[in-house]
Amino acid sequence: MPLTVAARKVVPVVRWQTPAELVQALLAAEPEAHGVLWDRYSTSLRAVLRRSLGPDTEVEDALQEVFIRFFRALPTLREPAALGSFLFGIAVHVARGLLRKRRIRRWFRLTDDGEIPEPPDDVDPVSEQAQAAVRRLYVILDDLDDESRLVFVLRHIEGLEITELAACLKMSPATVKRRLARVTPLVFARARNDADLASFMAAPDQGERS
Amino acid sequence: MNKLPDALPVEKAAISDLARQTLHGTVDEATNARGRERMISAARAGASKSNGTQRRRRITRASVLLFAAAALAVSLVIWWPRAPLTFVTTGGEVTSTHDGGVRVATRDAESVTRFSDGSVVTFGVQSAGRLEGVRTNGARVVLTSGELHLDITHRKDTAWSIEAGPYVVRVTGTAFDVAWSPSEGAFVVAMRQGSVVVEGPLTPAGVSLRAGQHLVVARDGVMRMGEGTPPTLAELAVASSDAVALVSSAAPVVVSRAPSAPAEAPPSSSVPAIATSVAPSDRPASFAKLVAEGRYAQVVTAARGRGLEWVAESASLEELVALADAARYEKDGTLARAALEAERKRFATTQAGRNATFLLGRLAEDSDGNTARAIVLYDEYLQTGGPFSAEALGRKMLAVRKTRGDAGAEPIARAYLEKYPKGVYAAAARSIVGTP
Known part of the structure; x- marks a missing residue:
C-alpha cells in the first residue's frame, strides 16, 4: 500500500509508532491520538483524493469525510495493523461517491457547487x-x-x-x-x-x- | 507486482509520474492546521455525535416503518373488499330468491327491511316486490305493485336502484316514497329528503327530483312534476291527468306525456317560435325546458333551423336528448334518428347514449318497419342493459316472432318469462311458449 507517514509533524509525538498502537490509542480516546492520526495520514489521503477526483477539485471537505467515516468505523476495525489500507479504502470509497455525485450534477449541467469553476490564481x-x-x-x-x-x-x-x-x-x-x-x-x-x-x-x- | 495483461508503453509512465507529482497531498501550513483542528474537533465530538446520529437514524428508521405501517393499514381499510350489505326483513310474506335476495308481498301490514348500512326499505300494505343484487353500496329494489318507502343512508359511493315497471329511480342517499300500479300504469315518486334521478320512457335521460317535489304519471300517460302532497295510487286510478293536478296540493311544475299517448302539441301560433338568434348558451336550457313544457314543435323548428349537421356534430348531449324526445313526439323520424345517432356516436359511454340505441330500435321498428334492424339494435342495447332492458327484450321477442315465427322467438320468450314473469310482455311470451 503506498500510504506513507507524512514527513511533517505538527506535534512531535513519539508514542504509538505502529498503526496497531495508534488504533489502540484512538480506541482509548487518548487526547493526542487524533492529531497523530492526521499528521501521519492526511497528506497521503489528500493525494489519493486529488488524484482520484482531479486537479481542480477541492478535497479538504472530502478529507474530513474520510476521517469522520473512519472514526465511525473504528470500533469495527479488525486488523489495526492495516490502518493505512483501511483509511485508503475509505478515501477511495469517498472519492467514488463524489464522482457519482459529480456525474449526476453533470447530467443536470451543474458544477459541484453550482458555480462555474475558475482556474486557480496561484x-x-x-x-x-x-x-x-x-x-x-x-x-x-x-x-x-x-x-x-x-x-x-x-x-x-x-x-x-x-x-x-x-x-x-x-x-x-x-x-x-x-x-x-x-x-x-x-x-x-x-x-x-x-x-x-x-x-x-x-x-x-x-x-x-x- | 502483478503484470498487466498488456505491456505498457514507456511513455505511459511519464504522464503517470507527472500526475503523481502534480497532484500531491501537501498543502500550506494554515490549510493543514485548519484541517487538523477540524478533524480533531469532529473526532472529540464524535462519540456523542455518532451516538446522536445513530439515535436519529434509529428514530428516522422507526418513523419510516411506522409511517409505512400506517399507510398500509389505511390502504387496507380503503381497498379491502367490503362485504355486501346484510339485511333483515320483518313483516309480510318473504321468500328467498336464488341470488340471495328476497321476494316480499304484503297484505294488511307493512314489511320492513333494515340494511346493515342503516338504510330502511318498507313495502306498504297490498304491495309486492323484490330486493335483489345486494352489494356493498346498495341494492336493486323492484316494486312490482303497491307502495315503497325508502330511507337510504348516504355514503360516498351509495348506489341504489329502485325499479317500478318501466321507471328507474337512481338513489345516492335520500328518503322518498314510490308507488306503482302496473294495471293502471300509474307511477308516483314523492321526495322527503335529498334528491333522485328518475328515468323512464318519458325521460330516458333522467329527471331530477329534489326534496318536497313529486313526479306523477297518471293512467292517461301524462307525467307531472309538482310540489306538496302527491296523489295516491287510488286517486290516480280514478283520476285523469287534469284531475291529478287538482288532487295535488300544489301546482304542477312540469307536464309531459308518454309517447304512447302523445299530448296535443300546442298550436305553433300560440307560442313564440324559437328564434335562430337565441344565444347559444341559452339553447341547451331552452330545449330541455321547452320539452318539459311540451313545446316539442318549437324545439324541432329550432333544430331544423340549425341543420342536421349541427345536430350530428355540435349539439350537446342535453340538447340531443331533448331534441330526440321532441322529434319523436312530433313524429319527425329523420330528426329523431339524427339526434339519437349523434347521441349513440358521440356519447356512447353515457346511459343516454346507450338508451339511444334502444330508441333507435323502436324507431326502426315503428317508423321504418325495419324489423331486422330493430332486432340488431335491441340486441346491442341488451348487451349493456339499462332502464329499458325489459322492454327491449320483449320487443325483440315480438320482432323475432314476426320474422321467424313462434319457434324462433321461443328461446327469447322463455328468457323473458324467467327474467320478467310479470312483465308487460309476459302474456305474449306465454303464448309463444304455449303455456297458460
Whole structure:
C-alpha cells in the first residue's frame, strides 16, 4: 500500500509508532491520538483524493469525510495493523461517491457547487505546462465511467498492485485486469493525440520518475 | 507486482509520474492546521455525535416503518373488499330468491327491511316486490305493485336502484316514497329528503327530483312534476291527468306525456317560435325546458333551423336528448334518428347514449318497419342493459316472432318469462311458449 507517514509533524509525538498502537490509542480516546492520526495520514489521503477526483477539485471537505467515516468505523476495525489500507479504502470509497455525485450534477449541467469553476490564481508558471497536461489527462478520465477511472488512477498514478486494487475496489483480480486491459490503451491513445499531452507521452523524462 | 495483461508503453509512465507529482497531498501550513483542528474537533465530538446520529437514524428508521405501517393499514381499510350489505326483513310474506335476495308481498301490514348500512326499505300494505343484487353500496329494489318507502343512508359511493315497471329511480342517499300500479300504469315518486334521478320512457335521460317535489304519471300517460302532497295510487286510478293536478296540493311544475299517448302539441301560433338568434348558451336550457313544457314543435323548428349537421356534430348531449324526445313526439323520424345517432356516436359511454340505441330500435321498428334492424339494435342495447332492458327484450321477442315465427322467438320468450314473469310482455311470451 503506498500510504506513507507524512514527513511533517505538527506535534512531535513519539508514542504509538505502529498503526496497531495508534488504533489502540484512538480506541482509548487518548487526547493526542487524533492529531497523530492526521499528521501521519492526511497528506497521503489528500493525494489519493486529488488524484482520484482531479486537479481542480477541492478535497479538504472530502478529507474530513474520510476521517469522520473512519472514526465511525473504528470500533469495527479488525486488523489495526492495516490502518493505512483501511483509511485508503475509505478515501477511495469517498472519492467514488463524489464522482457519482459529480456525474449526476453533470447530467443536470451543474458544477459541484453550482458555480462555474475558475482556474486557480496561484498557478506556478514553471509547472504551468505540466499542470495543463495533467488537466488534459483528467479531461480524458472524466469521459470514463467511475470504476474505470478509479482503476486507471489507482493503478497508473497511485501505483497499486492488482491485488491491492482488487481489494480496495472490491473486485476480483481478473476483473481489475480486464478493466485495465480495456481502459489503459484507450486513455493513452487519446493522450497521444492530445496536443497538450503529446509531448509528455512522446518523450518521458526518466529523471522525474520516482 | 502483478503484470498487466498488456505491456505498457514507456511513455505511459511519464504522464503517470507527472500526475503523481502534480497532484500531491501537501498543502500550506494554515490549510493543514485548519484541517487538523477540524478533524480533531469532529473526532472529540464524535462519540456523542455518532451516538446522536445513530439515535436519529434509529428514530428516522422507526418513523419510516411506522409511517409505512400506517399507510398500509389505511390502504387496507380503503381497498379491502367490503362485504355486501346484510339485511333483515320483518313483516309480510318473504321468500328467498336464488341470488340471495328476497321476494316480499304484503297484505294488511307493512314489511320492513333494515340494511346493515342503516338504510330502511318498507313495502306498504297490498304491495309486492323484490330486493335483489345486494352489494356493498346498495341494492336493486323492484316494486312490482303497491307502495315503497325508502330511507337510504348516504355514503360516498351509495348506489341504489329502485325499479317500478318501466321507471328507474337512481338513489345516492335520500328518503322518498314510490308507488306503482302496473294495471293502471300509474307511477308516483314523492321526495322527503335529498334528491333522485328518475328515468323512464318519458325521460330516458333522467329527471331530477329534489326534496318536497313529486313526479306523477297518471293512467292517461301524462307525467307531472309538482310540489306538496302527491296523489295516491287510488286517486290516480280514478283520476285523469287534469284531475291529478287538482288532487295535488300544489301546482304542477312540469307536464309531459308518454309517447304512447302523445299530448296535443300546442298550436305553433300560440307560442313564440324559437328564434335562430337565441344565444347559444341559452339553447341547451331552452330545449330541455321547452320539452318539459311540451313545446316539442318549437324545439324541432329550432333544430331544423340549425341543420342536421349541427345536430350530428355540435349539439350537446342535453340538447340531443331533448331534441330526440321532441322529434319523436312530433313524429319527425329523420330528426329523431339524427339526434339519437349523434347521441349513440358521440356519447356512447353515457346511459343516454346507450338508451339511444334502444330508441333507435323502436324507431326502426315503428317508423321504418325495419324489423331486422330493430332486432340488431335491441340486441346491442341488451348487451349493456339499462332502464329499458325489459322492454327491449320483449320487443325483440315480438320482432323475432314476426320474422321467424313462434319457434324462433321461443328461446327469447322463455328468457323473458324467467327474467320478467310479470312483465308487460309476459302474456305474449306465454303464448309463444304455449303455456297458460
